[in-house]
Amino acid sequence: MLTDAKTLDAARRCFDAYGAGRSKWPADKQALFDMVSDLDEMREFRIVAEGLDEYLDVSAAPPASDALKDRILGGFPAPQETFVSRIKELAAAIRLAPAGALAGIGALGLGLGVLTAETSAAVTPEYEAYAYLEDALTPELSVEEEGILWDAE
Amino acid sequence: MDRENDIDEALIKRAGAGDRTAAAMLVERHTNKIHAVCYRMLQRREAAEDATQETFLRVWRHAARWRPKGARVETWMYRIAMNICLDQLRKSKREAPEEAAPEQIDGSPRPDEALLIGERRAAIDEAMRALPPRQRFALTLCHFQELSNIDAAATMNISVDALESLLARGRKALRERLQPLKTTLTGRMSDGPTAHVN
Numbered sequence: 047m048l049t050d051a052k053t054l055d056a057a058r059r060c061f062d063a064y065g066a067g068r069s070k071w072p073a074d075k076q077a078l079f080d081m082v083s084d085l086d087e088m089r090e091f092r093i094v095a096e097g098l099d100e101y102l103d104v105s106a107a108p109p110a111s112d113a114l115k116d117r118i119l120g121g122f123p124a125p126q127e128t129f130v131s132r133i134k135e136l137a138a139a140i141r142l143a144p145a146g147a148l149a150g151i152g153a154l155g156l157g158l159g160v161l162t163a164e165t166s167a168a169v170t171p172e173y174e175a176y177a178y179l180e181d182a183l184t185p186e187l188s189v190e191e192e193g194i195l196w197d198a199e
Numbered sequence: 200m201d202r203e204n205d206i207d208e209a210l211i212k213r214a215g216a217g218d219r220t221a222a223a224m225l226v227e228r229h230t231n232k233i234h235a236v237c238y239r240m241l242q243r244r245e246a247a248e249d250a251t252q253e254t255f256l257r258v259w260r261h262a263a264r265w266r267p268k269g270a271r272v273e274t275w276m277y278r279i280a281m282n283i284c285l286d287q288l289r290k291s292k293r294e295a296p297e298e299a300a301p302e303q304i305d306g307s308p309r310p311d312e313a314l315l316i317g318e319r320r321a322a323i324d325e326a327m328r329a330l331p332p333r334q335r336f337a338l339t340l341c342h343f344q345e346l347s348n349i350d351a352a353a354t355m356n357i358s359v360d361a362l363e364s365l366l367a368r369g370r371k372a373l374r375e376r377l378q379p380l381k382t383t384l385t386g387r388m389s390d391g392p393t394a395h396v397n
Contacts (some may be wrong), residue, residue, distance in 0.1 A: 063366035064341065064348075072348045098374050102342055104316055105323040107235035107247075113227050114248050118255045121228065122214070123221040 049082060057082040058091055065102075066095035207272035210353050215263030226255065229273065232344060233280050239339040240284035242328050250287060270344045270353060277346075277354045281336055319380075334369030337362055391392040 064070045068079045082088050087194055203226050207228070213221035245358035259278050265275070327335055333355070340351040343364075352362040 059363060059367070062252075062370060063363040065370070066202070070342065070345070094372075094374070098370055098377070101319060101323050101373075101377055104319045105343070106320065107238040107343070108244060108249065110248075112235035114251060115230050117248075117250050118226050118230060119219075119223055121252065121256050122219055122259050123217070133272040140321075 049087075051083065053078070054082065054085075054087055057088060061088070061091040061095045065099045066092050067099060070099075201271065204271045204273070206308050208267060211258075211262050211272055214259065215265065219372075222259065225258070229276055230255075232273070235343060236277060236336075236339055237282050237284055239327060239343060240281075240332065240335060241287060242324060246287060250280065250283045253283050266297060271350065274346075274350050274354045277340065277344075278356070281354065285332055322377060323373075324378055326373050327378060330369050330372055334365050334372065336375075337365035337368045342365055378393075 060071050060078065061077050064075075064195070066083075068076055068083070069080050083092060094112075206267060208227070210221045210225050210228075214225060224246060234247055234251045237250040237254070238244065241247050254276060258276060264273075327338070330338070336355065337351065337380050340346045341348065342356060347356065348362055352359045355362065355365075357365075
């Protein structure tokens with residue numbers, strides 16, 4: 047199989063940079079690996095790269111400890127310390143203001159209603175007397191006046 | 200498209216809004232990887248832990264303002280870690296220049312079979328420590344963390360060609376330092392499979 051010099055040079059560059067493991071080569075160069083890795087011209091480059099890969103592959107970094115993970119998470123700012131979250135809270139408060147006012151008015155109305163209901167329900171002797179006198183003191187409407195009110199309705 | 204990155208983006212957004220659970224998930228997903236990079240760059244466990252913690256502190260600080268702009272979350276985190284490690288290496292070089300000088304590997308002939316795994320690890324660690332930081336970082340990202348060449352180049356803010364040059368020079372330097380330990384590392388090194396790399 048004939049492979050041109052440019053292709054061989056590209057393959058040598060990959061062996062030099064990425065080693066002899068196919069998976070270590072860039073995805074778009076893996077077809078090149080398949081094409082050249084068994085060629086005699088590439089044998090020595092491949093062996094040299096494999097030799098170093100063997101060494102690199104036994105090298106291991108220790109895993110991160112749980113204590114380190116705890117320390118890292120300990121550095122995560124509490125929500126109230128997060129500037130952006132404070133801004134968002136403020137924005138949310140502004141957005142909710144009309145709803146809050148409406149709810150407040152509703153509560154006030156409910157309160158007044160309850161008070162009023164209690165007043166009506168708790169009929170005191172004074173109230174009964176006033177009601178009696180009010181009826182007595184209110185002048186009776188004349189027939190004409192009633193008629194005017196009726197028409198007005 | 201990139202499900203892992205989609206998850207990371209969602210977690211970053213939530214963490215930026217103060218969601219501690221999202222932050223814990225990010226820690227679980229990325230601490231080992233960031234720590235491994237920091238360890239390979241700094242070669243000391245305590246320093247690597249400090250650098251990892253500092254990386255996440257910066258992530259928390261910027262999470263609310265993070266915008267993808269085509270970059271992956273992981274790439275962004277690796278870049279933060281790289282900057283911290285490079286700062287740390289510069290600082291330690293200023294404070295204690297003698298620490299930057301790598302120890303020489305014992306060149307006395309020993310059969311490969313006699314080398315224990317621990318010794319091999321020590322040898323490669325020493326050889327890695329002797330590399331210029333950018334070569335070390337390129338090798339760490341591509342070989343150990345298995346980032347694609349595009350992601351590794353993006354992390355380092357360089358072109359893919361420049362990344363390949365760093366990788367080739369780094370591997371050549373490692374082979375030269377490890378040469379006394381393994382004859383198969385020598386190969387045609389002297390006459391140059393990497394001769395095209397400056």
